[in-house]
Amino acid sequence: MTNPLVQTIDLKKYFETPRGLLYAVDGVNLSIERGKTLGVVGESGCGKSTLGRVILRLLDATSGAVLYDGEDILRYNGEKMLQMRKKMQIIFQDPYASLNPRMTVSEIIAEPIKVCGAFESKDALEDKVCDLMETVGLADRFVNTYPHELDGGRRQRIGIARALALDPEFIVCDEPVSALDVSIQAQILNLMMDLQEERGLTYMFVTHNLSVVKHISNEIAVMYLGQCVEKAESEELFENPLHPYTKALLAAIPIPDPDIAKRRQAIIRGEVSSPINPAPGCRFAARCPCVTSACTAANVELKEIAPGHFVACLSSVAQQ
Amino acid sequence: MKTTDSKNGLLKIENLQVEYITDDARVFAVNGLNLEIEKGETLGLVGETGAGKTTTALSVMRLLPPKVGRVIGGSILLDGIDIIHAGEADMRALRGSLVSMIFQDPMTSLNPVLTIGDQIAEVLIFHDRYNNRTDVNRRVDEILRLVGLSPERKNEYPHQFSGGMKQRVVIAIALACEPKLLLADEPTTALDVTIQAQVLEMMKELQEKLHTAVILITHDLGVVAQTCNRVAIMYAGEIIETGTVDRIFHAKRHHPYTEGLFGSIPDLTKKTRRLNPIDGLMPDPSNLPAGCKFHTRCPKCIDICRTIHPRSSVRDGHSIRCHLEGEGGVPVAGETAGGEQT
Numbered sequence: 001m002t003n004p005l006v007q008t009i010d011l012k013k014y015f016e017t018p019r020g021l022l023y024a025v026d027g028v029n030l031s032i033e034r035g036k037t038l039g040v041v042g043e044s045g046c047g048k049s050t051l052g053r054v055i056l057r058l059l060d061a062t063s064g065a066v067l068y069d070g071e072d073i074l075r076y077n078g079e080k081m082l083q084m085r086k087k088m089q090i091i092f093q094d095p096y097a098s099l100n101p102r103m104t105v106s107e108i109i110a111e112p113i114k115v116c117g118a119f120e121s122k123d124a125l126e127d128k129v130c131d132l133m134e135t136v137g138l139a140d141r142f143v144n145t146y147p148h149e150l151d152g153g154r155r156q157r158i159g160i161a162r163a164l165a166l167d168p169e170f171i172v173c174d175e176p177v178s179a180l181d182v183s184i185q186a187q188i189l190n191l192m193m194d195l196q197e198e199r200g201l202t203y204m205f206v207t208h209n210l211s212v213v214k215h216i217s218n219e220i221a222v223m224y225l226g227q228c229v230e231k232a233e234s235e236e237l238f239e240n241p242l243h244p245y246t247k248a249l250l251a252a253i254p255i256p257d258p259d260i261a262k263r264r265q266a267i268i269r270g271e272v273s274s275p276i277n278p279a280p281g282c283r284f285a286a287r288c289p290c291v292t293s294a295c296t297a298a299n300v301e302l303k304e305i306a307p308g309h310f311v312a313c314l315s316s317v318a319q320q
Numbered sequence: 321m322k323t324t325d326s327k328n329g330l331l332k333i334e335n336l337q338v339e340y341i342t343d344d345a346r347v348f349a350v351n352g353l354n355l356e357i358e359k360g361e362t363l364g365l366v367g368e369t370g371a372g373k374t375t376t377a378l379s380v381m382r383l384l385p386p387k388v389g390r391v392i393g394g395s396i397l398l399d400g401i402d403i404i405h406a407g408e409a410d411m412r413a414l415r416g417s418l419v420s421m422i423f424q425d426p427m428t429s430l431n432p433v434l435t436i437g438d439q440i441a442e443v444l445i446f447h448d449r450y451n452n453r454t455d456v457n458r459r460v461d462e463i464l465r466l467v468g469l470s471p472e473r474k475n476e477y478p479h480q481f482s483g484g485m486k487q488r489v490v491i492a493i494a495l496a497c498e499p500k501l502l503l504a505d506e507p508t509t510a511l512d513v514t515i516q517a518q519v520l521e522m523m524k525e526l527q528e529k530l531h532t533a534v535i536l537i538t539h540d541l542g543v544v545a546q547t548c549n550r551v552a553i554m555y556a557g558e559i560i561e562t563g564t565v566d567r568i569f570h571a572k573r574h575h576p577y578t579e580g581l582f583g584s585i586p587d588l589t590k591k592t593r594r595l596n597p598i599d600g601l602m603p604d605p606s607n608l609p610a611g612c613k614f615h616t617r618c619p620k621c622i623d624i625c626r627t628i629h630p631r632s633s634v635r636d637g638h639s640i641r642c643h644l645e646g647e648g649g650v651p652v653a654g655e656t657a658g659g660e661q662t
Contacts, residue, residue: 043512044483151601152369181368182539186584186597193594208512211542215586215595238588252517254542256585258565267517271482 004031004067005202006055006170011064013047013054020277024050026226027064029302032219034169037196037203039217039234041210041249045272047226048206049093052172055204056088057081068170086116089163093175095155099147105158106143109133112165132161136191153184160191170202178209189216210253214238222246225275225283228302232309242311245284282313290315330500330533331357331380336394338375338384338557345606349375351557351613352394359500362527362534364544364565366581367554370602373537376554377503379403381421382411399500417447420494424506426486430478436489437474440464443496459496466529467492468522484515491523498530505537520547541585545569553578556603556613563638575640576618612643620644 013025024047032038040048053059055066057073065072073084089112092098099108109129119125130140136157147155156176163171173192177185193216195201207213213220214234221231222245230243241247248268270287281296282288288295294314302312338350350372357363365373378384379391382403396403399418406414423429431439440460450456461471467488478486487507494502507523508516524547527534536548544551545565552562553575561568561575568578580598600617603609609616615625624643633645 043514153601182541182584183368183580183598184601186595187599189586190595190597210513211586211588214588215592248514252513253588254516254520254540254546255588256541256545256569256582258545258569260545267521268514269518271484271515272512 003034003070005034005069006204007031007067008051008055009065009067011051011054011066012062013050013059014062017276022276023047023226023278024275025054025061028223028226028228030221030228030231032170032202032204034202035196035200036218037205037216039213039220040204040206040223041208041213041220042223043208043249043272045225045275046223047275048208048223049174051223052090052174052204052206056085056090056172058090082116086118086166087168088170088172089166089168090172090174091156091159091163091176094179095152095159096147096179098159099155101147104144104146105133105138105150108147108158109161109165112162116166118166128165132164135164135195136161151184152180153187156180156184156188157191160188160195164195164199167199168201170204172204172206174206175208176205177212178207185212192216210249222249225272225278227283227312228310229284229313230311231302232311236306236309240309242305242309243284243313244288244290244315248287288315328358329356330359330399331355331535332395332397333376333380334395334397336376336379336396337392338372338379338389339392340375340385340389342388342606347606348608349389349557349605350379351608353554353558355552355559355562357501357533357535360527360531360533361550362536362548364548364551365535365537365554366539366541366544366551368539368602370605371554372557372605373554374505375557377421377505377535377537380501380503381415381419382406383415383421413447416443416494416499417497418499419501419503420497420499421503422487422490422494422505422507425510426483426490427478427510429490430486432478435475435477436481437464439489440474440493440496443493447497449497463492463496466495466526468518482515484511484519487511487519488522491519491526495526495530495532498532500533502527502532502534503537504534506539507536508543509538509540516543523547541581553581556605556608558613558641560614560641561639567636567638571638573635573640573645575614575642576620576644577614580617612641 008028008030011025011028015022015024028051030038040051042048050059054061061074066074076084106129109132110125113119113125113128119128138154138157177188180188196203205213205216217234220234220237221228224245230246241250252267268287273286281298282300285291285295292315300312300314302310304310333353333355336350336353340347340349353376367373380396380403384390391404437460440463441456444450444456444459450459460474464471464474469485469488481489508519511519520543538544548565550564551568552559555577561578583596586595598617603613603616611627612625612630615621618625622643630641630643632639632641
């Protein structure tokens with residue numbers, strides 16, 4: 001791990017709710033190297049989207065630090081942060097809800113450039129928008145159409161063009177393909193990987209779809225109830241999952257091969273418990289097949305078991 | 321009332337055509353669909369958004385939106401009953417007792433102001449299954465246990481349950497009267513993967529126990545591989561390929577669209593840098609291309625594809641609707657043969 005582009009240190013985000021504190025992100029340490037993709041996986045409510053937003057400062061962190069190129073951006077003032085935002089962008093999950101229905105395609109893509117005043121003349125801005133549309137594979141004829149006239153795949157291309165408008169270095173992709181059909185999903189994934197190669201982009205790819213995350217990521221972090229429970233190189237994680245939750249998650253993926261499907265492992269019982277005032281100890285203890293009394297006694301730290309393979313589990317299985 | 325000829329046949333759809341009439345266009349949602357289901361089997365109906373999967377299911381339930389959607393041709397025979405010409409009173413008696421449907425979103429298919437116990441009891445009372453309330457209540461408890469919920473929770477409201485549990489309640493309602501056919505429209509798409517695995521496993525167990533035939537509508541080939549006996553792949557309102565799950569996943573020859581679908585899913589077992597998706601988009605159903613409906617996106621398109629609509633060719637119960645299959649396979653006489661013979 002030399003010189004990561006983005007690094008979080010003990011990052012925490014708690015929300016206040018009438019029933020108590022909701023531990024959305026609870027002490028996450030991650031780092032993403034320049035030009036690489038970190039996949040963040042987990043089920044609904046595990047805090048993966050919140051984590052992405054806290055890193056971009058779309059939500060204020062409760063405590064901890066987000067280092068970008070070694071500097072803690074959580075301490076930046078408004079002016080400095082505005083400059084910073086040119087370097088970090090986000091692609092949202094729902095291409096239906098994340099585009100303003102009253103703006104045309106070109107207005108949507110031009111908006112971030114206008115906000116940052118990063119253009120010299122109106123013509124230059126128009127050229128830039130055309131370039132971006134070409135980059136993401138949107139035909140010229142859509143310049144003056146409105147989002148509702150386009151299908152989901154094209155709308156997501158607008159979202160990607162908008163994220164690229166300021167030539168960012170780092171993009172948080174928050175479930176960018178989960179609202180799309182498989183054939184369209186594959187087109188968008190190919191586009192995102194091409195863009196990464198051409199522009200040297202760094203992605204944080206948040207998703208619940210494990211096949212997608214394996215395809216696109218160099219490294220994967222598995223989250224459960226606000227905490228990172230396992231983190232490893234993508235290949236290593238799939239070949240040698242150590243945390244019982246990771247194993248359960250991998251076993252639950254429906255594999256498109258009837259022969260493999262027949263020899264599936266046992267599936268995990270129970271559901272994700274509430275992130276409001278969670279009990280101390282391992283968050284997964286209530287559903288874990290190999291829980292011991294030590295698991296619920298104290299918080300479990302993320303430990304490096306093998307080079308580059310981190311896991312937060314006390315059970316003997318994981319300690320091998 | 322007619323009867324189906326095959327002994328095990330439960331549902332037989334022949335040359336079904338459904339259209340929706342909107343303010344500015346006629347949308348051809350289903351165009352000559354042939355499908356047969358046998359008792360107790362699970363058929364996966366696979367396709368992308370707009371392929372006509374849900375419309376087909378709604379036609380079987382006779383639940384197409386009134387005035388907007390209508391069946392313009394073909395026949396549907398369910399357990400010997402002609403669904404298209406059945407009266408509304410007959411349909412009401414059939415729905416829930418002979419055929420049930422589960423919808424994608426469990427959050428919107430339950431009534432928020434009734435307890436889940438009452439919602440399960442409603443279907444039992446409507447179909448006069450039990451004489452007194454005590455028996456109904458006993459059956460409600462039984463069916464809740466069957467779907468893995470505690471009967472103690474029957475006086476709670478839908479909002480008190482998680483998504484996966486709500487879907488269990490919906491399944492409980494659908495199976496309360498032990499129907500012969502269950503139409504499951506993307507039953508697990510809205511659920512997390514570990515919960516999806518639980519619900520799918522439960523559905524499989526229940527199906528074996530109750531011997532219900534299931535049409536599982538999904539776009540997830542992984543789910544199909546795990547749960548179905550047979551697969552039908554839909555594109556632009558017709559079935560372009562059908563066969564046993566083994567044939568669909570392992571046979572060498574496929575419809576080019578099926579190949580495209582498989583090329584689009586990242587393979588967990590192999591390392592591929594690029595996916596091979598299908599170019600382009602699903603055609604506009606109000607303005608379908610002539611000839612093979614897939615020819616605009618097909619990498620193997622030849623001249624004949626642009627003008628002549630292909631028939632299905634069947635080999636070992638594996639049917640493919642493609643001109644390229646015509647040479648090697650046995651061409652089927654007439655459009656209605658469909659190729660469901662197994």
